[in-house]
Amino acid sequence: MDVERVLEKCGNFGRYQIMLLGLYGYTNIVSSLHYFSQTIISFTPDHRCSLPVEEFSENATSLLDSCSYIQWDDTDLSTQRETKCHSWHFDKESGYESITTELEWVCDDAYKLAVGQSFFFVGSVLGTIFFGYLADRIGRLPACVITTLTGALGDFLTSFVTSLPWFSATRFVSGLSTDTQYVLMYILVFEYLSPKHRTFGLNIILAVFYCFGLMISPWMAIWLGNWRTYLWAASLPALGVLVYPFCLFESVEWLLTKHKFDRAVHCLKRIAKFNGRQVEDSVFDEFVKHYKEKKNRVETTSSDTFMGMLRTPRLRKFTIILFLKSMIITVAFDILSRNVEGVGTSPFLLFSYTGFCYLPAGLTIIFFQNIIGRKGMACASLFVGAIITAATGYLVATLDPSEYALILAFMVGLGRYGAVVAYDAEAQYAAEIIPTSVRGRGVANIHVVGYAFGFFSSYVIFLGTIFKPLPSLFISVLLFIGAALCLTLPETLHKTLPQTLQEGELFAKDEKWYFFPCFQRRESRNKTESQLEAANVTTK
Secondary structure, three states: OOHHHHHHHHOOOOHHHHHHHHHHHHHHHHHHHHHOHHHHOOOOOOEEEOOOHHHOOOOOEEEOOOOEEEEEOOOOOOOEEEEEOOOEEEOOHHHOEOHHHHHOOOHHHOHHHHHHHHHHHHHHHHHHHHHHHHHHHHOHHHHHHHHHHHHHHHHHHHOOOOOHHHHHHHHHHHHOOOOHHHHHHHHHHHHHOOHHHHHHHHHHHHHHHHHHHHHHHHHHHHHHOEHHHHHHHHHHHHHHHHHHHHHOOOOHHHHHHOOOHHHHHHHHHHHHHHOOOOOOHHHHHHHHHHHHHHHHOOOOOOOOOHHHHHOOHHHHHHHHHHHHHHHHHHHHHHHHHHOOOOOOOOHHHHHHHHHHHHHHHHHHHHHHHHHHHHHHHHHHHHHHHHHHHHHHHHHHHHOOOOOOHHHHHHHHHHHHHHHHHHHHHHHHHHHHHOOHHHHHHHHHHHHHHHHHHHHHHHHHHHHHHOOOOHHHHHHHHHHHHHHHHHOOOOOOOOOOOOOOHHHHHHOOOOOOOOOOHHHHHHHHHHHHHHHHHHHHHHHO
16 A cells, blocks of 8 residues: 555545646746746847047047947047947837846946856755755755745845846855756655646646746836846745645655654545545555555665766766756756847847747647657757757858848747757656666756756857857757767666666667667568568468
């Protein structure tokens, strides 16, 4: 009588699960407002020198570019000097004041934005480690509340900064909750939801609500008119998680690992009551007996550690490749989501409209991943994404954004769609390759490494100030490398997943690098048809 069987009796898709999915959707809205606030507050509009009156004289001054101007001597026109701008006039969209326009972080000071934003990812690495540890110590639910409020606090404090050091510090605090506020809520939903509803329910809720948060955030910014006010509004919904402890129950799986059997039974009884189910006490007695006996048994997987994955050749190869893929996909996802300026369309409109791609991306995973396989989905999304991103970079370099804005916007949206599919596909694929005995630690470590590499995404975007297509071209190369790396990993679809490190080392050992389930089924069907035809000929 394990958790799954008891939950069937208590209700694994009843009123409680509906409420849980609703709050999971709310968490996705909060998460999207939080993660992409760094994009909304840092839009840099077209700008030009705002010359002091005393330095300007007709036919004596000429703008060289947005960062400098040439000034001729009034008495000797052959004498000229290049002077750097010290103030600028910004073409603000709907009067929106971003941190870039207010603090004038452009030209020689443009690096400040990249430096400050990079500390967001430093915080995300340390936050994943710290709040992951905290969740194991005090529980998933309180840790989820604390990490969400920490991220909101970071955004709120950011709204008061006026210098790079303070901006970097507050973005660090904001980044602490980037991954954990979503993951911890995901775990709670995953454990209490019936297996047949998990894939569809989790992906659809994620796609719809995360997409909603993305699409409304630019309009909020324009309506509020100032990046400081926007951060206040974006951090305010996080206070809603304070009601979670009054509505939700702690993870039963976590309570069992801490041997808190009475509290686990109490949670399950309240869920049964909430769902209108009657469950006999004997069911819970058998449930507790099962886990007490399991506690006393010596588990063969107890000696498995994550470092053990680096001691054997095949698992070592899989681990290193998963690390590299996580680095590539994280930085590509962040850059393709944020690099929406300079293509002839309002960055606010482009960011909002391309945010809709989360819905078709989620449906793509649901409909195709079980057909072409995990490896096929991961490889195809990276390969196609690389082609789209490279084509976007080429078009940005050759087309005039003012004349071909619609084409460029469409390509940016396609690139963002590919990044979302790749990101979602990679998460499930990695979890299935890593053996069960170290899966939690393994997935967490892969996330940490990916976010650590995300530190460089702001600097890659900064390359666009040198040559606009550079970020797209750089990312396309990384995506091609990621697609090639996928071919070296095993397929996991319709296979018994490894439980221990020993099983993981032998998993799919004889499988070829070009094996894909969709092609295998076609070959089997053709082979069967050929055998039937041969049998008919023999009969005749």
